[in-house]
Amino acid sequence: MITRSIAALIEHNARTGEKSENILTDGVYTFRLRELPELLDEIDAVIPQAGAGADSCLSIECNNSAPSALLALALMRVGRSFILAPQSVTGNDLKPVPNFCSHRIVVRSRQDGAIPPANCLRIEENLFYNGKPATPEKLYLRTSGSMGVSKIVMHSHAGLLGNARNCVGKYGFTAESRLSIPVPLAHMYGFGAAFLAAVIAGASIDLQDKANVLRYLDHERRFRPDIVFATPSLCEMLLTAFRKPRTQYQAFVTSGQRIGEELFRAFDRTVGGRLINQYGSTEMGATAACDFGDTLDKRATEIGQPMNGVELRLSPRSGDAPGGDLYCRHPWGFEGYLDEDGEWIAKAAADGWYRTGDIARKTAGGSMIVTGRADASVNRSGYLVMLSDIERIVENLDGVGEVAVVAGKRETERGQSIAAFCVARSGVALDGIQVRRYCADLMPSYAIPDEVRIVTELPLLASGKLNRRALEVQVE
Amino acid sequence: MEGIVDRLRYLVAEKMDLSVRPEEIDPDAELMDGGLMLDSLALVKLIALSEREFQIEFGEDDLLMESFASLRALAGVIAVHRSLQPSGSRTAAA
Numbered sequence: 001m002i003t004r005s006i007a008a009l010i011e012h013n014a015r016t017g018e019k020s021e022n023i024l025t026d027g028v029y030t031f032r033l034r035e036l037p038e039l040l041d042e043i044d045a046v047i048p049q050a051g052a053g054a055d056s057c058l059s060i061e062c063n064n065s066a067p068s069a070l071l072a073l074a075l076m077r078v079g080r081s082f083i084l085a086p087q088s089v090t091g092n093d094l095k096p097v098p099n100f101c102s103h104r105i106v107v108r109s110r111q112d113g114a115i116p117p118a119n120c121l122r123i124e125e126n127l128f129y130n131g132k133p134a135t136p137e138k139l140y141l142r143t144s145g146s147m148g149v150s151k152i153v154m155h156s157h158a159g160l161l162g163n164a165r166n167c168v169g170k171y172g173f174t175a176e177s178r179l180s181i182p183v184p185l186a187h188m189y190g191f192g193a194a195f196l197a198a199v200i201a202g203a204s205i206d207l208q209d210k211a212n213v214l215r216y217l218d219h220e221r222r223f224r225p226d227i228v229f230a231t232p233s234l235c236e237m238l239l240t241a242f243r244k245p246r247t248q249y250q251a252f253v254t255s256g257q258r259i260g261e262e263l264f265r266a267f268d269r270t271v272g273g274r275l276i277n278q279y280g281s282t283e284m285g286a287t288a289a290c291d292f293g294d295t296l297d298k299r300a301t302e303i304g305q306p307m308n309g310v311e312l313r314l315s316p317r318s319g320d321a322p323g324g325d326l327y328c329r330h331p332w333g334f335e336g337y338l339d340e341d342g343e344w345i346a347k348a349a350a351d352g353w354y355r356t357g358d359i360a361r362k363t364a365g366g367s368m369i370v371t372g373r374a375d376a377s378v379n380r381s382g383y384l385v386m387l388s389d390i391e392r393i394v395e396n397l398d399g400v401g402e403v404a405v406v407a408g409k410r411e412t413e414r415g416q417s418i419a420a421f422c423v424a425r426s427g428v429a430l431d432g433i434q435v436r437r438y439c440a441d442l443m444p445s446y447a448i449p450d451e452v453r454i455v456t457e458l459p460l461l462a463s464g465k466l467n468r469r470a471l472e473v474q475v476e
Numbered sequence: 477m478e479g480i481v482d483r484l485r486y487l488v489a490e491k492m493d494l495s496v497r498p499e500e501i502d503p504d505a506e507l508m509d510g511g512l513m514l515d516s517l518a519l520v521k522l523i524a525l526s527e528r529e530f531q532i533e534f535g536e537d538d539l540l541m542e543s544f545a546s547l548r549a550l551a552g553v554i555a556v557h558r559s560l561q562p563s564g565s566r567t568a569a570a
Contacts, residue, residue: 212508212516213523214541237520243536381517413517445515 006076006161009200010036019175019202026207027219029066029113033202036073042118043074047105050123056102057134057342058082059126061095064185064209067117068107069195072185076139076157083140083152086186098140098152100132100342109209132342140338141188141282151345152338153282155192162332163285164196166307170289171227171253173201180225182211182234189255193278193286194229213241224248226273231382232256232263233414235275239266249273251292255280257370257379260411261300268296279303279370283334284354288312288368302367303360312368313353314360323371326360327353376468378407380415381446387418390439390447394420397438399428404458404466405449408475412450419475420449423457430454451475480530480551487525488547492518503547511546519544526550532557 004012013019013033020034031039052058058075060082062068075082085095087106097104106122137157142150155163173179179198183190185207198205206223208215211234219225225248230238232254249271255278267275276299278289290304298304306312309331314324329352336347348354357375360368376387387405394403401423408417424430432452439448459470481503489498494512505511507519514522522544527533532554534543543553 210509210516212519214519214539214544217536217539218541233517237516240520240524241536241539243534243539413521 004200006073006157006199007078009202010040010073010077013199013202016175016202022175022202022204024066024069024205024207025223026064026066026069026209027215027222028110029117031066036070039070039117040074040077042116043071043121044078046118046121047123050103051125052103052123054080055133056129057098057100057132057138057140059085059095059097059101059104060186061085061087061104061106062186063087063107063109064181064190064207064211065107065109065120066207067110067120068185069205069207070117071105071107071121072191072195073199076160079137079157081134081136081138081140083142084186084191085142086184096340097126097128098338098340098342099126099128099130100134100338100340101126102129130341138335141186141191143282152340154335154338155285156335159332159335160192160196160285161200163192163307163330164200166309166332167193167197167286168200170286170307171197171251171292173197173203173227175202177201177203177227178206178223178225179203180206180208180216180219180223180228180230182208182216182219183229183231188282188285189278189280190229193280194253213237217241226250228252228273230254232259232379233381235267236263239263239270242270245270246272251276253278253289254382256382257373257384259300261296264296264300275299277303281356283348284310284328284330284356285332287328287330287356298367301369302363303370304367314362314368317359317374323359323361325374326356326358326368326370328356329353376407378416378418380418383444383446385418385447390418390420390443390449393442394422394435394439394449397435397442399425399430400435401425402458404468404471406468406471406475408450408472410450410475414446417451417475418447418449419451419453419471421453421455421458421471423455477551477555480554481548483529484526484547484551484554487529488512488522491525492521494518501547503551505546507544507546507550508541522550526554530554530558532561 014037022033024031104124108120110120139155141153181194185191206219208219227250230252235254251274253276264275274292276289280286286307287310288303288306290299311329313327316324334348337345339345358370359372359374360370378385390405391403403422405420408419410417435452459467461467485498485501489496507514538553544550
């Protein structure tokens with residue numbers, strides 16, 4: 001494959017006969033790829049007008065709209081550095097802007113496709129900007145799933161394109177492909193594996209904002225996708241909404257742990273297209289995936305073949321713990337973690353090996369099966385939720401003295417169940433419903449414990465450490 | 477029609493964990509964007525609950541944003557379904 005810069009790709013797509021007629025749509029806006037260079041020029045023009053000089057980093061709060069996609073492409077085209085953050089569901093509360101960004105750009109939702117995309121951008125100066133000049137051609141993402149202080153992950157534009165090229169090769173995207181993207185553009189999965197890969201292929205792209213089954217069906221009718229990137233929970237919801245079998249799909253590419261085999265089975269039956277579980281992370285991007293033609297058993301359990309150039313290895317765990325720590329070396333992996341001031345927290349390891357935090361074992365055929373997380377976490381609605389993050393929030397609530405959060409065996413509609421055991425501060429009457437209500441204000445809905453029990457004390461081991469097992473038994 | 481609206485208000489209030497009372501629900505409020513702010517999961521639940529409560533099965537032609545714009549809009553879709561359905565099949569389904 002010819003390696004092109006994003007600027008060259010956009011020009012190439014705009015001029016190449018059939019590709020140039022392909023579209024980028026979000027249901028409100030529909031653009032031909034040949035219109036893109038001019039639209040990006042218009043976006044380029046409004047940013048300096050708002051006072052954002054050329055050499056600072058920008059903070060982008062994007063939704064899954066065509067204007068958001070165009071803004072990201074415009075910035076990449078000129079090699080400008082930016083952090084990509086998802087908008088809150090209501091679009092009202094703004095995200096924290098890192099101090100190394102000079103401006104915040106919020107992409108506003110429009111219901112009228114006649115408004116130029118450049119007019120959807122609300123550009124504001126960051127009053128806390130520390131004056132740091134940007135390192136050019138970087139893209140920053142916040143680590144997902146964390147509800148406390150998130151780390152900022154640094155990628156290079158070239159690395160992102162390398163990652164996306166791997167996905168083009170892996171999934172066989174071409175200019176004839178029609179990709180629907182209801183997963184957030186602000187995540188590595190939506191932006192790197194789906195959107196940029198589609199741009200490289202010159203494919204038609206359908207973005208879906210605030211995805212739900214009704215919007216999905218609406219876009220499906222109008223756009224006729226053949227490949228869809230969807231969270232496990234959307235895949236499950238679609239199975240209940242699809243009332244007749246489909247024939248048009250090649251594949252649904254999802255990403256998440258503990259996806260039941262039943263979902264894979266139901267997909268093959270109802271959707272016709274194959275369900276593929278892509279293995280990856282914000283740090284490494286797309287790491288491995290099964291092929292569309294792999295058997296159902298393989299697709300339901302194994303992480304599949306590593307992407308081009310990616311190496312995986314297992315490192316023995318301490319004691320007699322089963323499985324090994326899964327390490328990954330990726331030619332297009334991240335460069336390191338930054339703090340809010342743009343200072344290094346840690347650079348990616350010099351030898352390139354990254355500890356994924358997953359525990360895995362090797363099959364007889366040499367493939368990997370992820371069996372769990374090294375740190376306690378659960379997958380909820382497709383998001384990785386660290387139990388320690390929930391504990392950190394709950395222990396700061398009014399009236400809570402101590403707290404321990406454990407995962408239950410029960411499967412809820414959001415994923416594995418979560419239970420919180422709280423000890424009230426002395427003299428405080430605490431009730432579980434109240435604690436859950438507080439949680440609703442402080443964490444995303446998928447992270448709220450399904451059950452909050454008020455206990456007089458937490459069970460301890462002889463060592464004085466918390467006896468988590470004793471709590472887990474209670475919620476099994 | 478008002479009967480269906482009231483039953484839907486009851487369903488949403490009692491079965492959907494939204495901490496509202498039936499009488500507090502405005503049948504003309506938007507279900508998703510603004511108004512009741514149902515998320516994607518709640519929407520799927522509402523579809524399933526309505527089908528069970530009214531013993532109907534929505535076709536894909538019913539699963540439109542417009543059909544679920546408000547409880548009143550949804551009641552309209554349900555009313556059409558019930559009028560088209562032979563009464564025998566409803567009893568059989570029960």
